[in-house]
Each structure stands twice: as structure tokens, then as C-alpha cells.
């Protein structure tokens with residue numbers, strides 16, 4: 001970064017479950033587009049209006065140069081995220097087809113079964129670490145069902161993905177490249193396998209990409225798969241951990257949802273709003289541009305702090321409160337504009353299966369130790385010790401913890 005400026009905040013400060021939201025509220029008031037010299041230097045948009053503008057204006061704010069903070073050295077550009085419209089649409093269309101609500105609905109019974117299988121041993125023990133023992137393997141299993149990969153391979157992908165994110169945070173180039181190569185290797189092997197043994201292109205993502213019209217070059221099919229395997233596991237893992245913390249702290253809210261399961265979809269939207277798991281997605285300015293009274297110079301990165309924009313008090317009254325009647329609720333957990341998450345239907349179905357199973361099989365969910373957070377890139381808890389009182393969905397009584 002060429003410009004010398006005094007920093008307005010430091011995103012590397014240690015965080016608790018609540019502290020980032022207090023920091024963001026203060027920034028929204030005091031300095032809505034702060035500059036930080038961390039991670040090579042970057043701007044951050046904290047307000048809803050600025051985030052929406054950045055996400056929508058692909059000409060001024062490009063993903064083709066740097067689209068996350070810190071900058072990750074790329075061996076090659078990976079569709080669809082690293083491409084701007086209109087080219088972006090070529091890679092995005094096949095993903096939208098296989099990830100539509102109508103197409104992924106068939107996976108719902110498998111998601112519910114996975115949730116039950118993972119909860120059963122936790123209930124039998126009276127609790128456990130919801131992030132490690134449920135959210136992680138559950139997100140992996142759902143992704144394995146979607147992509148048609150064996151579960152142990154998906155867990156390996158997640159392990160490498162977490163290692164990758166820590167390497168990025170440490171700006172450790174050799175480790176970043178090693179992890180990235182491993183992820184490319186997995187993507188390449190999967191693409192080769194589907195080339196040899198195609199599946200139904202209407203439901204199988206890789207076959208859909210291989211048979212896309214207009215055709216996508218082989219290395220970019222591999223790049224798209226590589227992009228998706230990282231995007232598809234981390235966010236559900238993080239947001240489910242946060243949702244469990246919220247539930248555990250609010251017994252009345254738990255009970256309301258047990259009594260009124262029809263409110264679960266609203267609850268999920270509010271949980272997504274409050275605990276949006278991404279704050280690292282960025283754009284690079286293609287020209288000097290004013291954002292929130294600051295001048296972002298051509299070539300400089302600006303992140304969209306979705307968790308902050310989602311608690312912007314000018315858009316969401318009483319923003320820190322989970323409000324089951326909030327309407328409209330145009331939160332930005334899935335982004336906005338051309339790059340808006342294609343996995344929304346999958347993500348919502350996963351959350352519904354996980355939370356429905358948790359609420360139906362328990363009468364009480366409480367925290368059983370300190371919540372530990374991941375890091376800047378993986379925004380969510382890495383440890384959520386829970387005490388669970390409940391009976392198993394089979395009707396079998398689980399021992400009461402104590």
C-alpha cells in the first residue's frame with residue numbers, strides 16, 4: 001500500500017462472542033469507513049448503505065484483483081468470485097441451476113438424518129461442544145451430500161480450509177500455497193472422476209459445470225470447484241455455532257420456538273442477520289472513489305463488514321435484538337448484487353434441519369463453559385460447550401446432565 005495514513009482501528013484485537021459488534025457500532029457512529037494498516041492495509045465499509053453500494057457497483061469495485069482481506073496470493077483466478085460481470089455470469093449460471101431451492105429440496109431428509117445422528121451421542125452424554133461435535137461435521141456432511149463426495153474427504157477439505165485461513169491471517173505465503181495446492185488437488189481429482197463417470201447435470205454440480213453451455217475451460221471448472229469447496233463448509237459451520245450460543249443464552253426464545261416451530265424460518269433470518277459469518281469479502285477500487293466521506297484510491301481494497309451492516313441502526317430498529325416479527329428483513333448475510341451467495345437455499349435448509357432437530361430433542365440448552373472464537377477470516381465460534389437436557393427423537397430418554 002502506497003498511502004501513509006493513521007489507522008482508525010485494528011481488526012487483530014482479540015475478540016469475544018460480543019466484542020466485534022460493540023466495535024462495529026462504535027465505528028458506524030464515529031468513523032463509518034475506517035482505514036486499518038493491518039493485513040497490508042485496507043478500508044472497511046461498516047454501514048448498510050455503503051456495503052450495498054459496493055456490492056452492486058462492479059465497475060468501480062472489482063473482485064478481479066483482491067476480493068478478500070488479507071490479500072491471498074492466487075495461483076490463478078477462481079470463478080465465479082474472482083470474475084466481474086458480465087464474464088462472471090458464464091460461471092455463475094451452472095451453479096444457480098444446481099443450487100436452486102427446487103433442486104436441493106431432495107437433500108432435506110438426508111440433512112435431517114445427519115442432524116439426528118450427530119445429536120444423539122451428544123444428548124446421551126448430556127451435552128458437548130456444539131461447534132466441534134455438531135456444526136463442523138454437520139456442515140461437512142451436508143456439503144458431502146450436495147457434492148457427492150465421501151464424508152471423510154469433506155472433513156479433510158474443512159481441515160485444510162481452516163489451516164488455509166490461519167495461514168492467510170498470518171500472511172504465511174508458503175503455507176497458503178501448500179494448502180491451496182492441496183485444495184486444488186482435491187478439486188482436480190473430483191473433476192477428473194466426473195469426466196470419466198458423469199452424473200445427472202441437473203443435480204450434480206461438477207457434471208453441470210463440465211457440460212455448461214457456453215463451455216467452461218477445464219482449468220476453470222477445477223477453479224470453480226476449488227472455490228465452492230471452501231465457501232460451502234465454513235459459513236454454515238460458523239453461523240450454526242453462533243446460533244447455538246444465542247439459543248443457549250435465551251431460554252425464553254428457545255421455548256417460543258419449541259412452542260411455535262412455524263417461527264423457525266423468521267428466527268433463521270434473524271440469526272443470519274445477527275451472526276453473518278463473513279467480514280473479509282472485499283473489492284478493489286478501479287478508480288479513486290468517495291465512500292462515506294473517505295477517498296478510496298484506485299487499487300486499494302475495501303471490505304464489506306456484513307455483520308456490521310446487518311446491525312446498522314438506520315435500517316434495523318433495535319438492531320442487536322432478535323426480533324421474530326422483523327419485517328422487512330433485508331439483511332446482507334448472503335451479500336448483494338452479482339456475487340450474492342448461490343448457496344442460500346442449501347444454507348437455509350441446513351440451518352432449519354440443524355435447529356429443528358436441536359429444539360425438538362431438547363427441553364433445555366445452556367452454555368457449559370466459555371465460548372471461544374476463531375479468527376478474523378473465520379468469523380464465528382470454534383468452541384461452544386453446551387449442556388443439553390432432552391430426550392432422543394426415537395423416544396428413548398437421554399440421561400439428564402448435572
Ligand code: HEM
Pocket residue numbers: 055067079080081082092095146227228231232233235236239276277278281282306332333334335336338339340341342343344346347
Ligand atoms: C450460512 C451460510 C452461507 C453464508 C452466510 C454465505 C455467504 C456468502 C456471501 C456473503 C457471499 C458473497 C461474497 C461477495 O460478494 O464477495 C457468498 C458467495 C458465495 N457462496 Fe456463500 N454463504 C453460505 C453458504 C454457502 C454454501 C452452502 C455454498 C455452496 C455449497 C456457498 C457457495 C458460495 C459461492 C460459490 C459464492 C461465490 C458466488 C459468486 O461469486 O458469484 N455458500 N456466500
